[in-house]
Amino acid sequence: MLFRAIQIQVRCMSSRSKVGFIGLGNMGGPMALNLVRKGHPVVVYDVFPESMTQLTDEGAIMVHHPAEVAEKADRIITMLPTSAHVKEVYQGEQGVFKSAKTGSLLIDCSTIEPDVSFNLSEEALKKGCVFLDAPVSGGTVGAKAGTLTFMVGGPENEYESAKPLLQDMGKNVVYCGKAGSGQAAKICNNMLLAISMIGTAETMNLGLRLGLDPKLLAGILNTSTGRCWSSEVYNPVPGILPNVPSSNNYEGGFGTALMTKDLGLAQTAATTTGTTIPLGSLAHQLYRLMVTRGLGKKDFSAIYAFLQEMENAK
Amino acid sequence: MLFRAIQIQVRCMSSRSKVGFIGLGNMGGPMALNLVRKGHPVVVYDVFPESMTQLTDEGAIMVHHPAEVAEKADRIITMLPTSAHVKEVYQGEQGVFKSAKTGSLLIDCSTIEPDVSFNLSEEALKKGCVFLDAPVSGGTVGAKAGTLTFMVGGPENEYESAKPLLQDMGKNVVYCGKAGSGQAAKICNNMLLAISMIGTAETMNLGLRLGLDPKLLAGILNTSTGRCWSSEVYNPVPGILPNVPSSNNYEGGFGTALMTKDLGLAQTAATTTGTTIPLGSLAHQLYRLMVTRGLGKKDFSAIYAFLQEMENAK
Numbered sequence: 245m246l247f248r249a250i251q252i253q254v255r256c257m258s259s260r261s262k263v264g265f266i267g268l269g270n271m272g273g274p275m276a277l278n279l280v281r282k283g284h285p286v287v288v289y290d291v292f293p294e295s296m297t298q299l300t301d302e303g304a305i306m307v308h309h310p311a312e313v314a315e316k317a318d319r320i321i322t323m324l325p326t327s328a329h330v331k332e333v334y335q336g337e338q339g340v341f342k343s344a345k346t347g348s349l350l351i352d353c354s355t356i357e358p359d360v361s362f363n364l365s366e367e368a369l370k371k372g373c374v375f376l377d378a379p380v381s382g383g384t385v386g387a388k389a390g391t392l393t394f395m396v397g398g399p400e401n402e403y404e405s406a407k408p409l410l411q412d413m414g415k416n417v418v419y420c421g422k423a424g425s426g427q428a429a430k431i432c433n434n435m436l437l438a439i440s441m442i443g444t445a446e447t448m449n450l451g452l453r454l455g456l457d458p459k460l461l462a463g464i465l466n467t468s469t470g471r472c473w474s475s476e477v478y479n480p481v482p483g484i485l486p487n488v489p490s491s492n493n494y495e496g497g498f499g500t501a502l503m504t505k506d507l508g509l510a511q512t513a514a515t516t517t518g519t520t521i522p523l524g525s526l527a528h529q530l531y532r533l534m535v536t537r538g539l540g541k542k543d544f545s546a547i548y549a550f551l552q553e554m555e556n557a558k
Numbered sequence: 559m560l561f562r563a564i565q566i567q568v569r570c571m572s573s574r575s576k577v578g579f580i581g582l583g584n585m586g587g588p589m590a591l592n593l594v595r596k597g598h599p600v601v602v603y604d605v606f607p608e609s610m611t612q613l614t615d616e617g618a619i620m621v622h623h624p625a626e627v628a629e630k631a632d633r634i635i636t637m638l639p640t641s642a643h644v645k646e647v648y649q650g651e652q653g654v655f656k657s658a659k660t661g662s663l664l665i666d667c668s669t670i671e672p673d674v675s676f677n678l679s680e681e682a683l684k685k686g687c688v689f690l691d692a693p694v695s696g697g698t699v700g701a702k703a704g705t706l707t708f709m710v711g712g713p714e715n716e717y718e719s720a721k722p723l724l725q726d727m728g729k730n731v732v733y734c735g736k737a738g739s740g741q742a743a744k745i746c747n748n749m750l751l752a753i754s755m756i757g758t759a760e761t762m763n764l765g766l767r768l769g770l771d772p773k774l775l776a777g778i779l780n781t782s783t784g785r786c787w788s789s790e791v792y793n794p795v796p797g798i799l800p801n802v803p804s805s806n807n808y809e810g811g812f813g814t815a816l817m818t819k820d821l822g823l824a825q826t827a828a829t830t831t832g833t834t835i836p837l838g839s840l841a842h843q844l845y846r847l848m849v850t851r852g853l854g855k856k857d858f859s860a861i862y863a864f865l866q867e868m869e870n871a872k
Contacts, residue, residue, distance in 0.1 A: 358768055381782065381783070393782070395778070418778060420770065420774065420778065421769065421770055421771060421774065422769060424768070424769065425768075425769060425770055428765060428768035428769065428770050429765070429770060429775065429778050431764075432761045432762075432764055432765040432768070432770070432775060432778075432779070432784070433761075433778060433779055433782045433783060433784040434783075434784070435757075435760070435761055435764065435784075436754075436757050436758060436760075436761040436779060436784030436786070436789070437782075437783045437784045439753060439754070439756075439757035439760075439761075439837065440750075440753070440754050440757055440784070440786050442753075442836070442837050443749075443750050443753035443754060443757070443837050443838070444750060446749070446750075446753075446833075446834070446835040446836070446837055446838050447746045447747075447749055447750040447753075447838075448746075449833055449834070449835075450745075450746055450749065450824065450827060450828055450831070450833045450835060450838070451742060451743070451746040453831035453832070453833050454672055454738070454739075454742035454746070454827055454831060455735065455736060455738065455739060455742065456734065456735055456739055456742050456743060456746070457735060460734065460735065461743065461746060464709070464732060464734065464743050464746075464747060465746070465747055465750060468695065468707070468747045468751075468787075469695065469747060469748075469751045469787045469788075469791075469792075470746070470747040470748070470749075470750035470751045470754070470787065471786065471787050472750070472754050472785065472786035472787065473782075473783045473784065473785050473786065474783075475750070477783075478783075510764065513764060513768055514764055517764070517767035517768060518767070519760075519763055519764045519767050520760070520763070520865045520866075521760040521763075521764060522756070522760070522840055522844060522865075523753065523756050523757050523760055523837055523840060523841070524757070524760050524761075524764070526836055526837060526840055527837070530836060551834045551836075552834075
């Protein structure tokens with residue numbers, strides 16, 4: 245334990261040592277770019293070489309597989325689409341674990357199953373490394389602006405070590421508890437978000453059909469017990485709030501396909517832990533239906549329009 | 559129109575004229591008592607004579623049927639359990655409409671179907687009277703303390719006339735629009751409240767089973783996009799907040815049976831108007847199930863314990 249503590253101290257003191265970054269898509273790309281622009285020497289890898297062009301143009305070093313990232317850097321960030329991708333990047337033939345140095349700090353910012361995060365943290369520990377789960381909220385806009393929120397699971401002292409690096413890509417870094425807790429917090433928040441968004445959409449729609457003025461109804465809800473973030477800050481009815489996706493044809497914002505993915509993770513977590521989530525399950529199915537109907541790229545507040553469309557189709 | 563305006567002016571100027579009050583249960587009783595104690599001469603009627611004892615002891619005049627209330631008072635408040643009771647009190651053999659004086663102000667504080675409120679307002683108009691729907695939130699605690707919120711539907715100038723009287727029983731008086739709008743606003747708010755309460759219960763339960771600390775999870779939700787009144791002010795997990803029903807074995811607060819009733823009104827309104835309310839419907843069924851299981855008198859936040867009980871029963 246003392247041995248590990250010393251190693252970690254060495255790793256963390258060299259705050260300008262190389263940082264590895266694997267997965268440079270819509271989120272990872274701008275996150276890595278923020279690190280480069282803040283002066284970190286960054287080693288990058290992505291399965292699509294073209295996604296690394298801007299980064300290498302700005303000074304990042306490109307390598308050929310995750311194991312090579314781990315050879316060159318002892319602080320590594322991963323940002324990948326699914327649990328399967330994360331497992332491949334860490335445990336694959338040319339994965340991070342093949343060459344990770346003792347004491348390496350491995351930070352996975354992907355949103356994946358909490359169980360997968362937990363298992364990877366156990367495997368990392370056996371290899372003398374530290375694995376943190378640190379999924380984000382804030383979307384591509386937050387990734388570009390460096391205003392993401394990170395929800396971090398793992399040993400608390402390692403969270404403290406990771407914090408300065410995460411703060412170079414985001415605004416808030418929240419400690420959530422043991423390994424997997426970052427994932428747990430994120431999928432819990434997004435499940436409640438989905439439920440309250442659909443609830444707000446149903447409620448606003450019902451009120452309008454009962455003859456209530458939408459702005460007046462929103463005002464009543466927001467000063468009453470029905471209030472929630474979706475009614476106050478992100479109302480799904482066009483024209484109530486400016487600068488939200490509902491007032492811009494549901495473009496931008498948080499895509500329905502991504503919300504559907506997060507609800508799928510909540511569903512899996514609920515099944516694994518034997519938890520009853522009746523509204524969470526129905527929310528999942530409704531967003532899945534929107535994806536089926538070709539609305540996966542629309543902001544998730546488009547559920548308001550979708551519920552109306554279903555009726556218009558009668 | 560001018561004729562009616564003059565009549566109303568006459569009625570409203572005599573602010574210490576008799577006020578009629580019909581329906582003196584857990585809500586109506588303390589509301590009427592507040593009027594008596596604020597110096598209004600009050601004429602009372604209830605089907606259960608014993609519910610009038612305290613009021614007559616403090617100076618209220620007891621009569622024998624709703625029509626007699628309408629003979630003696632030209633401002634009448636009704637507070638009754640269901641649409642059927644309200645119809646009987648206004649339209650019955652010895653109902654208010656039998657003897658209501660021209661220009662009378664009839665204020666129904668019951669929570670009933672918006673359609674019934676609307677139809678009664680039409681009938682009142684034909685008889686030269688004004689009918690306002692003014693359902694309340696705040697429960698029996700608010701009724702006793704005189705801190706209720708009234709949501710008022712009907713002509714806006716009549717809302718202004720009713721306001722001083724309602725302010726003698728409550729803290730907030732909100733204008734919601736045309737006849738029936740008070741009911742519409744109340745059932746919309748309560749539907750969203752039910753959905754976000756169940757959503758919060760599911761989310762907290764899932765988080766706990768994933769190993770998150772409940773206070774930490776509540777803190778994360780309340781500073782994130784999942785936040786809602788139920789997570790912030792009325793968290794259903796025992797021990798997170800003091801002085802809420804969840805920290806007092808789900809006693810007091812807003813009864814599950816009453817929430818079930820309001821969700822039934824939302825369901826009827828949605829059916830009547832052809833509105834899709836998938837989560838509202840499921841919330842209704844879950845609360846109905848709690849009533850079936852003998853939990854109708856528990857606060858509606860007991861859904862948290864109920865969802866756990868179901869699992870424990872496996």
